[in-house]
Structures are given as structure tokens and as C-alpha cells.
Amino acid sequence: MDILQSRKKQVVRSNGQGMSIVCEKRSASGSVSQRACVFCGSRVVLYPIADALHIVHGPIGCAAYTWDIRGSVSSGPELHRLSFSTDLRETDIIFGGEKKLEAMLDELIDQYSPKAAFVYATCVVGVIGDDVAAICKKMTNKKKIPVIPVHSEGFKGTKKDGYQAACDAIACLVGTGSISGISPVSINIMGEFNLAGETWIIKEYFKKMGIEVITTMTGDGRVEELKRAHGAKLNVVQCSGSMMAIAKTMKEKYGIPFIRVSYFGIEDMADALYQIADYFKEQDRGIIERTEKLVRKEILDLNDQLEGYRQDLAGKKAAIYVGGAFKALSLIKALRHLGMKTVVVGSQTGNADDYKRLQALAEPGTIIVDDSNPVELASFVLEKDVDLFIGGVKERPIAYKLGIGFCDHNHERKIPLAGFAGMINFAKEVHKSVISPVWNLVPRRYHRAD
Amino acid sequence: MQTNPCKLCAPLGASLVLRGIDGSMPFLHGSQGCATYIRRYMISHFREPLDIASSSFHEETAIFGGRQELLEGIHNVYKQYSPKLIGIVSTCLAETIGEDTQALISQMKANNELPEDVEVIFISAPSYAGSHSDGFRQATKALVEQLCIKGETKQQINILPAFLSTEDLRYLREVADSFNMPAVILPDYSSTLDGEIWDSYQILPKGGEKLESIASMGSSLATIELGSALDNSLSAGSALEERYFVPNYRMALPIGVKATDRFLDSIAKITKNPISTKYSRQRGRLIDSYADAHKYISGKKAAIFGDEDMVVGLAGFLSEIGITPVLCASGSMRSNFGEAVSEVVKDAKGPIVIKGNVDFIDIEEDIRMLKPDILIGNSKGYAMSRRLNIPLLRVGFPIHDRIGAQRILHIGYQGTQQLFDQIVNIILERSQKDSSVGYTYI
Ligand code: SF4
Numbered sequence A: 001m002d003i004l005q006s007r008k009k010q011v012v013r014s015n016g017q018g019m020s021i022v023c024e025k026r027s028a029s030g031s032v033s034q035r036a037c038v039f040c041g042s043r044v045v046l047y048p049i050a051d052a053l054h055i056v057h058g059p060i061g062c063a064a065y066t067w068d069i070r071g072s073v074s075s076g077p078e079l080h081r082l083s084f085s086t087d088l089r090e091t092d093i094i095f096g097g098e099k100k101l102e103a104m105l106d107e108l109i110d111q112y113s114p115k116a117a118f119v120y121a122t123c124v125v126g127v128i129g130d131d132v133a134a135i136c137k138k139m140t141n142k143k144k145i146p147v148i149p150v151h152s153e154g155f156k157g158t159k160k161d162g163y164q165a166a167c168d169a170i171a172c173l174v175g176t177g178s179i180s181g182i183s184p185v186s187i188n189i190m191g192e193f194n195l196a197g198e199t200w201i202i203k204e205y206f207k208k209m210g211i212e213v214i215t216t217m218t219g220d221g222r223v224e225e226l227k228r229a230h231g232a233k234l235n236v237v238q239c240s241g242s243m244m245a246i247a248k249t250m251k252e253k254y255g256i257p258f259i260r261v262s263y264f265g266i267e268d269m270a271d272a273l274y275q276i277a278d279y280f281k282e283q284d285r286g287i288i289e290r291t292e293k294l295v296r297k298e299i300l301d302l303n304d305q306l307e308g309y310r311q312d313l314a315g316k317k318a319a320i321y322v323g324g325a326f327k328a329l330s331l332i333k334a335l336r337h338l339g340m341k342t343v344v345v346g347s348q349t350g351n352a353d354d355y356k357r358l359q360a361l362a363e364p365g366t367i368i369v370d371d372s373n374p375v376e377l378a379s380f381v382l383e384k385d386v387d388l389f390i391g392g393v394k395e396r397p398i399a400y401k402l403g404i405g406f407c408d409h410n411h412e413r414k415i416p417l418a419g420f421a422g423m424i425n426f427a428k429e430v431h432k433s434v435i436s437p438v439w440n441l442v443p444r445r446y447h448r449a450d
Numbered sequence B: 001m002q003t004n005p006c007k008l009c010a011p012l013g014a015s016l017v018l019r020g021i022d023g024s025m026p027f028l029h030g031s032q033g034c035a036t037y038i039r040r041y042m043i044s045h046f047r048e049p050l051d052i053a054s055s056s057f058h059e060e061t062a063i064f065g066g067r068q069e070l071l072e073g074i075h076n077v078y079k080q081y082s083p084k085l086i087g088i089v090s091t092c093l094a095e096t097i098g099e100d101t102q103a104l105i106s107q108m109k110a111n112n113e114l115p116e117d118v119e120v121i122f123i124s125a126p127s128y129a130g131s132h133s134d135g136f137r138q139a140t141k142a143l144v145e146q147l148c149i150k151g152e153t154k155q156q157i158n159i160l161p162a163f164l165s166t167e168d169l170r171y172l173r174e175v176a177d178s179f180n181m182p183a184v185i186l187p188d189y190s191s192t193l194d195g196e197i198w199d200s201y202q203i204l205p206k207g208g209e210k211l212e213s214i215a216s217m218g219s220s221l222a223t224i225e226l227g228s229a230l231d232n233s234l235s236a237g238s239a240l241e242e243r244y245f246v247p248n249y250r251m252a253l254p255i256g257v258k259a260t261d262r263f264l265d266s267i268a269k270i271t272k273n274p275i276s277t278k279y280s281r282q283r284g285r286l287i288d289s290y291a292d293a294h295k296y297i298s299g300k301k302a303a304i305f306g307d308e309d310m311v312v313g314l315a316g317f318l319s320e321i322g323i324t325p326v327l328c329a330s331g332s333m334r335s336n337f338g339e340a341v342s343e344v345v346k347d348a349k350g351p352i353v354i355k356g357n358v359d360f361i362d363i364e365e366d367i368r369m370l371k372p373d374i375l376i377g378n379s380k381g382y383a384m385s386r387r388l389n390i391p392l393l394r395v396g397f398p399i400h401d402r403i404g405a406q407r408i409l410h411i412g413y414q415g416t417q418q419l420f421d422q423i424v425n426i427i428l429e430r431s432q433k434d435s436s437v438g439y440t441y442i
């Protein structure tokens, strides 16, 4: 396979010397990128806010394709699982969609009594010139709830710009609630979306450590909690790509520092808890000890359970292609715990710093790729003869078609993979697929005697 | 305004059609997101690799137009995929900025800017003007209009399916074979979207209708066009009739005895060949099973929802077995949907609610009132089926929460038989479960 000329610098083979990789670049036209759009980035981040209305302003597709596609769960209201579209038609394109949007907000806010409403502007809205912000302002006054525009026109950048737009929207809420009675040992969890209940696993650890969680951005999210977020003493940012913007804003505006963590895999999970404990050791003298105890117990339980999987998985090879490169780092480490080796790794939206770290961690010869496409990915996994592909729904058929095991590590997963408990689930998921006897029958592995 | 839509956008349907042509690659002229979302949506149904290119509009493109992106994109697709055909489908964005994509392509062709050995055609499919099933028809029509050439009459027929499963498409091919009659099936994604396991990566999956065959559709004996909720403006069959005088037989999907009779009789008439005994036996067995099971379902009520043509087909079938399709609903924006349903439900007992242009909130509201015994439609009805505790039989597109959507046979006596058995058994299971006795003979 020939890699497209314009993409050549977005693929490197690690030689341990940190070669530079081009990233944060627009997708080449016609390259069949696995990326979606600005709107997608915004929708991912805001989606789990379960007591808000999420109204997609545009033609039907943008809303229809994102209806209930994420695995974010809520402990209460489930407004986020509905798909609202202004369903723009020909006349709206000509005369504008403002009236339609306004009427819709009016009706739906009365009907569902949400705590806030987000209005996502999609591509078409960006060119027909609707003043979404003005309508939101008008409705905020009329309905007495925050109605917030999300400037997520698909063509105005990449998924990352969508993260930024979502952070801007959240920033409209932060700082508007009362912060009385908040503990000096308190945090916001950022970049954790409660996929399959992962936020709950993480929150349980913080509870045991004696930390108050003010809000999670945005897993199992609630508008009232978000409004109080500025009362936290520390922001703990996972999935740095999506939430760095708001963490930085809150640092500037409210002086709240942030740290970057990951909850995937044993080291990274433990490291996250230790970092946070360390931060609060002045305020809470017992916190380090409690954290050590917690980590020790969790790891002890883990090790025994992992051993069985390790025996079967040792020496197997994996390819990783996920949204953010930061997660890929954790996955490489988690796979090592299972005795597996990563030979292809890539992401849709990694930045230069992420890729530098990836190269430092990856073994020599590993293919590292930014903003890849199906044709490339298929050729990489075949070349490296992998046993496992970690990715999302769009990568899954590539793996299966070629007779390769698969683990879904995207936003659609139905099994919690974060935290210590998540490490066991991860091992189970990987194991279930890699050791399946069906691979013994696929052409790659099985040749019928003539 | 829509909440939980019961339709998708036009470029999805157009992309599906393009995947049903040998060596063809869909290319959405617009922003990256549309292509990626559409891929993801279809992959979850077909569980196959499904590449769709995009011209990846950005800010300047949205202001100044996408000529450069289009040209670069076509060349990139050509390099990576070596396709025989690239179908450029306009999205909402391209149409809204007033891009004259057709003119751009013609100009590129005239200037020799495009690779020589690839057909580039244009399909206009703004989704603010139509749904995915309209996009499907628009693409079919555009292909016919742009690829057909008049030749000597050929001993072959054209079959224009609706948005059907891959198993349905295999069935259509088999029927044509049984009449010893070559058929041009447009589109035919039966292998491209339900292929075998691979030993090496197929950049463009094997299969699909051949370009030469499509070119010859103007020379066929006749066209069978499936889908009665279709007007001439969306009809490739009508286009073939007008331009090349190929008679068009438009009919409802062959679901049920009567509709399948009509389908097979038409082919028999066109080809002047008899219907295979294989089918007459299937027909006999089907009616025999109707007799065996009629009491269990007599007077039961069903709600059907989904693509207009599927709803019409199912409504006719249910009416013929004594189940009243109390609700026939579709997100369809077509004006003749209601008429097409009315046409096939004449035998049904009791009032029937027919609604086009609805979303799942409307549908659920009606279902609450009408209290059907069974829901029949795509998997997006699952949430309401769960809330209302009414069983759902999954048919059509999309089916995102079960395996084997490609292999559901909906049409012909055989497909009807499978649907029939499932419907009866769902109803039996319910009454068995609800009974205090738990009878083991029914
Ligand atoms: S903009 Fe139009 S083509 Fe794109 S996803 Fe939305 S409805 Fe579909």
C-alpha cells in the first residue's frame, strides 16, 4: 500500500529516537479519515449532562446519527438519551431556521423541564446565518434556565475545536452556583464520561480517600453541580484533549490548579490517586496512608485475578487506534501487564507532546500514526500480524474481516474499563476475543488441506 | 422539529447504492463529519468495512466553495482505491452554499483534470429535501441517467430494489436465475456488504453490479421497480421508460402471497418463462402455514414503522393474514406514502392510522393509544418496546442491537414464511408467558 503523499509525515516507525510526526492537521480530502467533526467533539463532551436538553440545530442527519450512541449512563434523569433536531427543510435553508429553533425551545423546555439547554449549531446553520446566540439569550430570559449556544459547525476545524466549543459552553455554567460548605479537600473530575458507569468506580476511590467530588465533567453530569465547580480546590483532568481548555480557564479565572491523570491500567490509576493524595497532604494528614491502603488492597486483588489471563495472552501482539493519544499511552502499559506487546499505535487527535511520549514508551519498530484511515490501518495490522485490535465501531470490521480479535475502547463501550476493576474487565475483554477458537478457522491462520 | 427521528439523511441512502456497484466509491461533498457518521451508522448494521470518502470542508471551503477539495479528493480516492466509479454525493452544506457540483465536475472533465479510467458521476442529495430512502432512489436514478446508453434490445430484465437486506438482494438474483433471465440489479450490495471473511484486505470489497450491465439497462426487456410509495420524480424505472422505452413495472415489495404473486407473475409475463415449481411449492407451504396458525393471530393488532416501502409491504402482508396494522408510520417525507398504504390494507379489519413524517415520540404516543400486540420495525423501536412492554420484531434498517441484520429475508414466499413464523411465535410466546397454566401444547 502506498500512503498518500500528503499523509506520509503522519506515519513513523519508532526507533527510540523520537522522530517527529506531523499531527493536528486537517484531514486530507478523500482520505477517508476516521475522524468526525467539530460537532462530534462537542457532542461527546456535553452529552453525559443528563438533566439538560441537547438540541441539534440543523438538518436531520447530525442528530439522527448521534441518537443514544454513547455508553454514558446516568443515575437519574436521562434527557441526554433523546435526540432533538430542528430538522431543517428547504424553506428554512432559504428563510433561516431561527423561528423554528425558537419555537422548538419554547415547546421542549416546557415539556421536559430541563435544568439547562444546549443548542448545537451544525454546518448548515453556520452558513445560513442564524443568530443562535441571540435566540439562546432570549430563551434564557424567557424560560429562566441557561440556554447555551454551542458553536460546533462541523467545518470550523476538527473534533478538537469541538472540545473547545463544549468547554466554552460549560464555562457559561461554572461560577453561577453557590460554593458554600465545600470541603478544603475537594476536586472536580474532568474528562470522565461515565461510560458504562466508570465515573462511579472512580468516585468510590475518592470517597474512600476522603475527597469531596464537586462535579464530574461530564459523566453522570448535572447542571447544578457544574454551576458549583469553581468551589473545588483541584481539577483532575483525564482525556486531556477534551477538557484542558476548561481546566485552563478555571485556573486563570478562579485560581484552581489542575493535574493530568489517566484511570486506565494499574500504574496510571494508582499514580492518579497518589498524585491527588499528595496534593492534599497538608490539608488532610491521613490521606496518604488511606490512599496507600486502598491501592494496596486493590492491586492485591487484581494480581491474582490477572495471572490467569496473562498466561494465555503472553507474547501476543496488539494494535491500538483510538480518539486521543493520551489514552493510547495507558493502553500500552495496560497491555504490558497482560504480557502483550503493542506494535501499532495511533490516534485521531493526538498532539505533538502526546506523540513524543508515545514514541518514548513504544518499542522500537512500532508503527505510530496520526489521523489514519481504513486502508492504512488494515495494512499495518496485517504487516505486524497482530492478535488484537483496540479501537471503536469503525475499526471493528477491519479487525473481524481479517480475523483479528477486537476490544472496543471508545465511547460506545458497554463495559467499564477504567479503575482497578476496569483493568480486570479489560483483561477479560481482551482475553475473550484473543483466545477465541474462531480465529483458528480464519484464512490468516488456517489452511485447509487440499 | 423531530425528537428521536424515524429517518436518516439522504447521503446515507446514496452511499449505500454506490456500495452496490462493482468497484465504486461513494464520496460525500461536504464536511468530514457527515461521512464518518454515516459510515459508523451503516457499519453498526452491516458489520462490514464501509469506506466513504469526504471532501472535508473547512472554513474557507464553506465560503469560497470546494472545487480544490473536490479535485484533490477525487485524486486521493483514485490513488488509494483505484475505483472504477466515484459517486460524488452533495451534502446539505455543499447545496446550501450553492455549490454547482455538477458544473464543477463537467468542467474538470472538460479540462482533463480527472483521472482517465474512472467514471465520475454526480448525485444531488440534500437531506433537507428528502430522507435516506429518497437518497437511495436519487442515487439509483442518477446512475441510470448518467451511465445508460441505448443499444440493441437484450434478453435481460432490470430489477430496482428498495432499501433491502443483502439476503433480499441474493433472493432477487436467484429469482431471475430461476427464470433463466439475466438481471441487472441496481444496486446489488449483497456481497460488498455481506462478504466472506478475508485473507487480505480488500480495498474495495468484491461484488456489486457491473458498470457495463448498468450501461445496458436501457436495452432490457422491462424493469421491475420495487416500492409503491414512489413517485416519478424519484423513479429510475420511469426514467428508463421515458428515455429508452423500457416498460416499468412498479409494485409494492413482494411480502405476502399476493404481493409475491404479483412480482413473480410480472417476471413470468416479461420473460415468457414459467414460474419455477420451487416457488409454487414455497407458496403452497406458506398458505398451508397460514391455515395452521390463523387462529392464533386472528384479530391481533400490529404497529409498523420504518422506511415507507417496507411499511407498505408489511401492511399488505399483515392485512392478508388477519392482523390489523393499526399504525403504519414512517419518517418519510413522500406525499404518496398514505395512498400506497391505503392501497394494500383494504382487507384489514378496523381503523388504521397512517402517518408519514413522524418521529418516535409521535409513534410512541399513537402506540400507547392503539395498544397493539406487536411492534414491527427497525431496532430504534427498542426503547419504546421496552417502556411499553410490547414485543418488537426487528426488520429493515437499521438493526443495531442484533446480529444478522444482513441475513434477514423479508421478501418472496420464503421471506414471508420466516416473518410469519416469527410473528406467530412472538404472539404465542406472549400468551404462553401470560397464562397462569403454562400450557406445553399449543
Ligand atoms: S448535514 Fe446533511 S448530509 Fe450531513 S449529516 Fe447532517 S443531514 Fe446528513
Ligand code: SF4
Residues within 6 Å of the ligand: A036, A037, A038, A039, A040, A058, A061, A062, A121, A122, A123, A124, A152, A153, A154, A155, B031, B032, B033, B034, B035, B037, B093
Ligand atoms: S453537517 Fe457538519 S456538523 Fe453535521 S455531521 Fe456533518 S460535519 Fe458534522
